Amino acid sequence: MTDAARTTGGDQEAVYRQATPGSRAIHEQAVKVMPGGTTRTTTYFDPYPLYIDRGEGCRVWDVDGTERIDMLGNYTAMILGHAHPKIVEAVRAQAARGTGFAAANPVEVKLAALLCERVPSLDAVRFCNSGTEATMFAMRLARAFTGRPKIARMEGGYHGTHDHAEVSTHPGLAEAGPPDAPIARPDSMGTPGWALEQTVVLPFNNPAACEAIIRKEAANLAAVILEPIIGAGGVIPATVEFLEVLRRVTQELGILLIFDEVISLRVAPGGAQQLYGVTPDLTTLGKIIGGGLPVAAFGGRADVMELLDPRRDPSIAQGGTYNGNPLGMAAGLAAMTELTPDVYEALNRKGARVSEQLAEVFASHDVAVQVNSAGSMFALHFTDQPVVDYRSMAAADKKKTRDLFLGLVNHGVLMAPRAMGALSTPMGEDDVQEFIDAVDDVVAEQKMHWAAV
Ligand SMILES: Cc1ncc(COP(=O)(O)O)c(C=O)c1O
Structure with a gap:
């Protein structure tokens, strides 16, 4: 468990607020001129969205200078990473x-x-x-x-x-x-x-x-x-x-x-x-x-x-x-x-490995999750039933999804709030391992919290 998570009792929102004063300050200005302080519903999340300053390769930096792995790539668009x-x-x-x-x-x-x-x-x-x-x-x-x-x-x-x-x-x-x-x-x-x-x-x-x-x-x-x-x-x-x-x-x-x-x-x-x-x-x-x-x-x-x-x-x-x-x-x-066929193949192989590793992490913590994946995309659903359509997707636990998302933001990873991710070509083994370790840490932090609810 990180020091921040320990002192805030696993409350990811409190950790997020502590770590993002720059985003909070911009948001206070932004809400005066844009509903919710953003121009895109999909980039908003509670308590306020992250304001990103720049990106390079598979990394992004927020306005506080905090670096994160970008595991979403503008909702799958940035397949070659940033500033290729x-x-x-x-x-x-x-x-x-x-x-x-x-x-x-x-x-x-x-x-x-x-x-x-x-x-x-x-x-x-x-x-x-x-x-x-x-x-x-x-x-x-x-x-x-x-x-x-x-x-x-x-x-x-x-x-x-x-x-x-x-x-x-x-x-x-x-x-x-x-x-x-x-x-x-x-x-x-x-x-x-x-x-x-x-x-x-x-x-x-x-x-x-x-x-x-x-x-x-x-x-x-x-x-x-x-x-x-x-x-x-x-x-x-x-x-x-x-x-x-x-x-x-x-x-x-x-x-x-x-x-x-x-x-x-x-x-x-x-x-x-x-x-x-x-x-x-x-x-x-x-x-x-x-x-x-x-x-x-x-x-x-x-x-x-x-x-x-x-x-x-x-x-x-x-x-x-x-x-x-x-x-x-x-x-x-x-x-x-x-994006030659070889590039697609290498990226999809990476995607398959990430999905396997994610499944292993959740299994090691005994937390029921479905890792849905296709090529270089994946989504995590907190349910023990296969997710094959809207109804099975909607039955999954959304509170855990949000905790995981915000926990990952606190651990240096940007994913979709609905726990969807997409890999990009600049991601190397080290980046992938860093992501998997972050998931491991967040699940370890949240597990007690989830069990107590
Ligand atoms: C399958 C699909 N169709 C259409 C759209 C809409 O695209 P845009 O956000 O560029 O309007 C999206 C956006 O995520 C999508 O995923």
Whole structure:
């Protein structure tokens, strides 16, 4: 147990307050100009968020100068770590040549070609600035192509924050309906009623129930969208059978299948669709494809993407001041060029080892945890039951998750408050060991506390 933890009786929040006076001071100013003192709900945590000053490789430094291992990499985006020399150089060179024009640019064509070459479903691609926009446009394309209004999505999946995406990502279990026939629930105040009416919610990893619901709704269903590996919702991989059933049924019924690979492109050069050998009609991408800058994309079958061709009449307009922004394209191209198949393999091997070591640590303390993992991502769920869908994820102990998160912040590790982590290429054996030791220490500190509650 650390001295700080001993003197504060294992109260991680008290330790955090002691160690972060700089963040606290900024937060006191920040709450006067931003709700909660931050501009991103996902970076807020109680009692106040950490304010980061800089990052390099797999390390970040907060405004108090405290160094931590970054085990999240901006929610999986920073696969090459921070300030990667090739990306810094690409951004520097492009910035000196201008950062935005009311014109197409040659760099966007190179990045588009690279993505189409790697990701099996991509005949053509369009860029935008966030995963939210990517899923919004993919859904619109599906409605336009099929002439049908509804979108089916998985309970507990995450597709960003536009109106159609803010349905049943984290419904309260009391209102969510039966596990095999979930009810569409709003994720946010202000989610419009039409979004609920036009959304069909499906149970992840339950092929029989999904097939039945899809068949019932088929006449009105434009698309089924899902993350082949649920990312932010707990790193929950689909079974092969599940994806195969979805592919077969949607194909038969003329419904488009959309894979949201905003996160899962980090598991293989061609994304999860390459690993599973299941090719969707449309794919959404984000995070790693911008090398840390705000870049996302959607793409897929040529006959669907063709609806965006301005030479057609009518066509779907996709404006966007920053679409294909040369700075983001340059950073993305540099990052994706670095990510060769060998790099993916080495990172995934590292990910598998980390998951094994995590399981060993919790077993050695006799604390029931599910280590869900896929490639270089993992999530920890405090439950003794396998986590295979939203309901099993939601049943896990969230109080322990928060204690672990804040404990790790106090022990020099930044992870997601929901105990999700993602490795980056600069992480060496020593970094990994430091992380595992920190988990070991935090569990040792918290165990008595957890047992006493
Ligand atoms: C699978 C998935 N889709 C879409 C999004 C939304 O992306 P953005 O945060 O860039 O809007 C995310 C973000 O985490 C995501 O994980």
